[in-house]
Amino acid sequence: MINNNRKENYSKWYNEIISKSGLAEFSGIRGFMIIKPYGYSIWEIIKDKLDKMLKDTGHQNVYFPILISKSLFSKEKKHVNFFSDGCAVVTHSRITKNDQKKLIVDPKSKLQEELIIRPTSESIIWKTYKRWIQSYRDLPILLNQWGNAVRWEMRTRLFLRTSEFLWQEGHTAHASKKEAIEEAEKILNIYTNFSEKIMAIPVLKGIKPYTDKFHGSDKTYCIEALMQDGKALQIGTTHFLGQNFSKAFDVKFTNLNGNKEYVWATSWGVSTRLLGAIIMSHSDDKGLIIPPKIAPIQIVIIPIFHEEKNYLIHEMVDKIFNILKNNKVRIKYDDKKIFTPGWKFNEYEIKGIPIRINIGINEVKNQRIEVFRRDTCEKKYFDLNEINMIPKLLDDIQKNLYKKALNRTKKLMIRVDNYHDFKNCINSSTGGFILAHWDGKENTLKKIQEETEASIRCIPFNHYEKEEGKCIYSGNHSFQRVIFAKSY
Incomplete structure (x- = not known):
């Protein structure tokens, strides 16, 4: 029996669902969770189904070390500036006992160079690509890695935001800009199909504003889903990295014309956050509801x-x-x-x-x-x-869960044209995806976030006709509406 309900306390309801259904529990170290057998069995099904979709499009699995040298990690400046605050660092290689027989870090084992526990793998992979790539004949490289990552989090929540998480991260190398962009968009479509057809969660596809793109990328694409409490959850992202990492690591190839040029790149990933999305999209006050296609x-x-x-x-x-x-x-x-x-x-x-x-x-x-x-x-x-x-x-249940989530999303897709209506919508108990005009300026977005806690989830493509208008906050010209929401 679930004691908390969604309307009275959504956060407590969410945590109780995880606890009583046997998905996961806290480990005793802040931000690190124990995924219990039932929760892990769902992750295994997610992993197996998504892995097949990726392999069917030519991607191969690989594994790179979890430890990355500090100097290597520091190569791409925008990248390291973003991740530096959340990095876990290894400084010594062993522990020993002091005179009181207590365990201490052995001062003699200090490493010559500190090691970063991977928050993401671009740096170590692009160092490796420098050895692997010489000619256009070596391209494309389509690799995917299943593993874990560590990013220290100030405020943690099981599955949604943990300091350690399980995920897959894809890293590809291409001979042209066009091919790399097509790859990033292809993976976004794979993530979309997986979310909607396997997890029964409808999503919006779009591009992140320049203020929120992955650091080290030229463009970040994303899919966003609306949870039952009207808040948005980012389901997955793909990144067109341009030539940023190939330039940082000096990875060039000889093209068809015999000329040297830098490699084009993408990276992309989803994580155990997907389990949080399933809980918050489908479950009720009686407990967890799992779509049949991923039910153990x-x-x-x-x-x-x-x-x-x-x-x-x-x-x-x-x-x-x-x-x-x-x-x-x-x-x-x-x-x-x-x-x-x-x-x-x-x-x-x-x-x-x-x-x-x-x-x-x-x-x-x-x-x-x-x-x-x-x-x-x-x-x-x-x-x-x-x-x-x-x-x-079982098929009827799968379709019904998707239809129910889709109807909720459509109902909470709200267009507004002024800041007063925007604040009323974003602060209402129902929340939702708010379509509003933004002037494209970082300072405008910062003010909106400070005053409402809402952020731009994506600049949608294909879903809505582009239309010009005036920014809800500044009144300046805007080229199209963007999707605002409070989020996890």
């Missing part, structure tokens, strides 16, 4: 035992279990007798299992089963000859 358990069967006729229940479960297993459904039969059926109902409801099947002696007599779907909390009866229809119900 899609169907759970719970027996309601009858003292002398349990064997009949087991026989019926075996028949149903095998039929559904043959339909490639991820299914669990929970026949533990140490917990009551009522306890199990509550447990799997909190865990967000898409479908629950209850089988007792009445179901055996009537040759039908009770099916409970988590997204609507509705019960329906299926005859035994209809069992093959249950996998279709």
Whole structure:
């Protein structure tokens, strides 16, 4: 049972969902979390499905060290200036004991050069690319890495903002600007399809304003989603790095004409933040709701035992279990007798299992089963000859979750033309994506952020017709509307 609800305290509700559903917990070190087996099993499915999408487009997995020398990390100036405040640094190689037998850092083991625990891998990868790239024949290089990163965070929240997180980071090298931009846009489309078709989370595609682009990039593309409390969450980003890193690391190639030129580049990534997005997009006051395509358990069967006729229940479960297993459904039969059926109902409801099947002696007599779907909390009866229809119900749940999230996003997509209406919308209890004009000046954006806590989530493309207007804050000319929102 979930004690907090979304309307009264969204933050407490979110943390309670994570705790009671068994996704993760705090480790005791601020910003570092323990992802529990159930939470990690969801991440594994996300990883496997996204990994296949990336490999299908020609990308290969690789692994680079987690430690980066300080001098190497410092090569690209804009990059290091941005990450420097959040870097974790290794200064010594070992610990020892003092006279009181207490563990201390061994002063004699001070490193000649300090090492950075990677916040991102551009620097070490581009040092390596200098060895790998000589000619246009060596390009493109399409690499992806699954690993972890460390960025010290002042305010942490499980999955959404942690000092250590799991992620994938892609790093590609190209012979032309056009090809690199196409790569960044291709990955953005992959992320969009993954979010909408696999996680059932609708997103807006766009480009970050120059004030918020990845440091070391020429352009940053992003997808933004709206959570149930009306705040935005950045789902993923791709970066057109231009030639910034190839120039910093002097990575040149001989082109078709025999001339030397700098390599063009991209980088991109998503992280365990995706689990936070799933929680906040779909869950309700009863617990977690997981889209079937990423649910570790899609169907759970719970027996309601009858003292002398349990064997009949087991026989019926075996028949149903095998039929559904043959339909490639991820299914669990929970026949533990140490917990009551009522306890199990509550447990799997909190865990967000898409479908629950209850089988007792009445179901055996009537040759039908009770099916409970988590997204609507509705019960329906299926005859035994209809069992093959249950996998279709999983598709219905997946579509319903996406439709529900899409309708919410559309409802909270609000156009405003003056600052008074903007403040009323952004500070309302519903929040939302606010489409408003901005004059493109950093100082204007800073003032809006200071006064409302809203930021520009993206400058949308394809979703809305470009139109000229006047900035809601300064009254200066604006070329098109941008998306404002409060965010995580």
